[in-house]
Amino acid sequence: MNMHTNTDFTLSIEDLTVSFDGFKAVDNLNFYLDKNELHVIIGPNGAGKTTVLDLICGKTKATSGSIKFLNSELTGLSEHAIVRAGVGRKFQTPSIYENLTVLENLEVSYPHGRGVLGSLLFKRNKKVLDKIHEIAKEIMLEQALDTEAGLLSHGQKQWLEIGMLLIQDPQLLMLDEPVAGMSVKEREQTAKLLNKISQGRSVLVIEHDMEFVARIAHKVTVLHQGKILATGDMEKVQNDPKVIEVYLGH
Numbered sequence: 627m628n629m630h631t632n633t634d635f636t637l638s639i640e641d642l643t644v645s646f647d648g649f650k651a652v653d654n655l656n657f658y659l660d661k662n663e664l665h666v667i668i669g670p671n672g673a674g675k676t677t678v679l680d681l682i683c684g685k686t687k688a689t690s691g692s693i694k695f696l697n698s699e700l701t702g703l704s705e706h707a708i709v710r711a712g713v714g715r716k717f718q719t720p721s722i723y724e725n726l727t728v729l730e731n732l733e734v735s736y737p738h739g740r741g742v743l744g745s746l747l748f749k750r751n752k753k754v755l756d757k758i759h760e761i762a763k764e765i766m767l768e769q770a771l772d773t774e775a776g777l778l779s780h781g782q783k784q785w786l787e788i789g790m791l792l793i794q795d796p797q798l799l800m801l802d803e804p805v806a807g808m809s810v811k812e813r814e815q816t817a818k819l820l821n822k823i824s825q826g827r828s829v830l831v832i833e834h835d836m837e838f839v840a841r842i843a844h845k846v847t848v849l850h851q852g853k854i855l856a857t858g859d860m861e862k863v864q865n866d867p868k869v870i871e872v873y874l875g876h
C-alpha cells in the first residue's frame with residue numbers, strides 16, 4: 627500500500643507511531659477499515675487500544691505516520707475539525723445532559739445546532755424533529771423522548787449518547803467498551819444496535835468482553851505492545867496461538 631494512493635477504505639492508517647518519552651504506545655501501525663465494517667480492537671491492558679482511538683480523533687498527536695479518513699489526512703487537524711469531517715467518538719462515561727430530556731439531548735447534538743440554550747429557545751422545525759424521532763427509534767428510546775436523561779437506566783444513557791453521535795451522521799463511529807456495566811438484556815440490544823449502525827458507515831469498537839466481541843465483530847484486531855498481533859475474523863483470531871498466549875489464555 628502506498629501512502630499517497632487514494633483508496634476505498636473509510637480509514638487507512640499507515641506507519642502510525644506515537645511515543646511518550648521514548649515509549650512507543652503505538653508502534654508502526656498499519657490498519658484499514660472498510661465501509662459497512664464493524665471492527666473490534668482487543669488486547670491486554672496497556673496494549674495501545676485507547677491510544678489508537680485518541681490518535682484518530684486528534685486527542686493525541688502522532689509522532690509519525692498517516693491517518694487517512696475518506697482519503698484526507700487527519701493528523702494535524704484539530705479535534706473539532708475531525709468531528710466535522712465525520713468522525714464520532716463515544717467515551718466510556720456518558721456525556722449526556724442529565725437535566726435535559728432525551729429529545730432535548732438529541733436536539734442539542736443536531737449538527738449546526740445553536741448550543742444548549744439557543745436550541746431550547748429556538749422553535750423546533752419538522753426536519754429536526756423527524757430526525758430526532760428516527761434516531762430515538764433506532765436507539766430504542768422512542769417512548770422516552772420526554773424523560774429526563776438523568777432518569778434513564780445506565781444502558782439507556784449509553785444508547786442516548788450513541789444517538790447524540792448518530793444524529794451528526796458520522797461516517798466513522800468509535801466506541802470505547804460500549805457494554806461495560808450493562809445488563810444481559812441491554813448487551814443483546816446493544817449488539818443489535820451496533821450491527822444496524824454499521825450499515826452505511828464504519829464502526830470501530832474497543833471491547834474486553836469476548837462473548838460480546840464474538841457477537842458483533844466482522845473483524846477483530848489484537849493489539850499487543852502497540853503492535854498488531856493478529857487480525858481477521860473472530861475464529862481465526864481466537865485460534866491464533868500468539869493471541870492465546872498473550873491475551874485469551876489469561
Ligand SMILES: Nc1ncnc2c1ncn2[C@@H]1O[C@H](COP(=O)(O)OP(=O)(O)OP(=O)(O)O)[C@@H](O)[C@H]1O
Pocket residue numbers: 646651669670671672673674675676677678
Ligand atoms: N498521554 C500519555 N502519556 C504517557 N503514556 C501514555 C499516555 N497515554 C497512554 N500511555 C501509555 O501507553 C500505553 C498504552 O495505553 P492505552 O491506554 O492505549 O492502552 P489500552 O490498550 O487502551 O489499555 P486498557 O485496556 O487498560 O485501557 C500504556 O502503557 C499507557 O500507560
